[in-house]
Amino acid sequence: MKITALAGGIGASKFLAGLARVMPPEDITIIANTGDDMEMFGLRICPDIDTITYTLSGVVNQQTGWGIEGDTFECLRSLARLGEDVWFNLGDRDLATHIYRTNQLKRGKTLAQATDDIRRSLGVRSPILPMADAYTPTRVITDEGDLHLQEYFVRRRCQPSVKAIRYENIERALPARGVEQAILDADCVIVCPSNPFISIGPILAVPGIRDLLRRTKAKVAAITPVVAGRALKGPTADMLRSLGHEVSAAGVARLYSDFVKLFVLDKADIELKQSIEQLGLRVAAMNTVMTTMEDKENLARRTLELG
């Protein structure tokens, strides 16, 4: 069975860590959001790709969910001394990834090639594909102005009120090499429990991808990132509200209803089953809160069984 997963950052990584333990990791192809990418100190940073890569390689910082366990911050401190504004945490080991990637891009490699090099070097057996090679930073239009996603998310800690989301440059992006095949050839496509606007939204906005998801013969499933009207992490619930959607798993299901066939709902939200089924989706309710590795494996196993 070949699985293709659309993935954002931390929530997706937890699910993928479980999935890679209940099936052969080689058979999981991950299409990662790059809308949260940014240029910092002249380096290309891909937070979602790196969080997935570090999680699957086992080096991720378990406390934060991102970055590398036990990383040090000497370089960043020295950059601060040189007058750089260091609001985004980059450890010394993590920086090696960004330096390596930036250099590969400078030498004419694609982001897809650099991403593949890095995941192989770190011993990750699942192919990780960026959604696109192009740089398409997500902009968050807020009451404090037009912010890069990471400025909104990290620097301003999701405090500004969100008025709109814009995927800059997305109209010129193409799905990265392998993305089309991964969607069309999969037995099952899984939309990971990630924010629909800033993690999954950019992937769906790459010209062609949403249509591939509608056309594929794969079963397409989505796992809710919202439980009991709240996101486990991050601003999903706030964004649903401020962008005019129902603040619930049903609100998320509606955003995907043109291509998703199966929606995995948390059992705490069982009362939403019917309204999601009315969108034309099959619904399965289970525990979607991933605290332990067993939770992650169970969610992955049960999703696979349904898919």
Next chain:
Amino acid sequence: MKITALAGGIGASKFLAGLARVMPPEDITIIANTGDDMEMFGLRICPDIDTITYTLSGVVNQQTGWGIEGDTFECLRSLARLGEDVWFNLGDRDLATHIYRTNQLKRGKTLAQATDDIRRSLGVRSPILPMADAYTPTRVITDEGDLHLQEYFVRRRCQPSVKAIRYENIERALPARGVEQAILDADCVIVCPSNPFISIGPILAVPGIRDLLRRTKAKVAAITPVVAGRALKGPTADMLRSLGHEVSAAGVARLYSDFVKLFVLDKADIELKQSIEQLGLRVAAMNTVMTTMEDKENLARRTLELG
């Protein structure tokens, strides 16, 4: 009294550290060799500029003479894990300098501007000017082929036999902003005790600089990098030999005899005084071996008195 110093790496830095203690550092302008610059991991590394900057800011690693005291190497180790060839040592704090500089260049600043930013941030009061903004890597033609200076120097530890030295791209370089004025307006120009082929040679090869040194009304002095037929550090003696020059302070003096007025000889080489005077140079003999800070200060003070 305004001093301008032509400087390479470690030998020059030691002298400059002494000089900055016997006169106001603001009145010393340093024109630094950039022929040893290289691109590594996509970053612009300027070893001589950095050695001078770190030495004058007091953060230099005293044991090695280069790099930052107490630096760590986490990023480099991670780059090795990603498959990079890490033969050139770059510490985590040191990397901040290269990341910062590379980013400034990418944003359109000149190397002179980036260098000035960095030395100010690190509290260095003497202006440090790169000889040129252009990238003019020194190539060493050896029995093992045509090597970048740093490949010859660091990777191959000066083992290959040197047949010729070539300053790539130098014909298109211009003296960096401030260099001309620093040479013409100085009361005294000092050629630091550095290798004449790979440290001072590239500076003299920048179109216009040698002529400025001949034309300036400043007293131009040079301090020998060779004592008793040997260099204190590095391949100067070997290079003099293999490039067909006399392996002595007199051999170095001859290379500078068209623009240097005063040659500072080590007292161990007093027997060379006459042959250097025959080149038309004044000669002063003193202790030029800098072991303690007192040695550095004494050499600087006595050179200033003569200049």
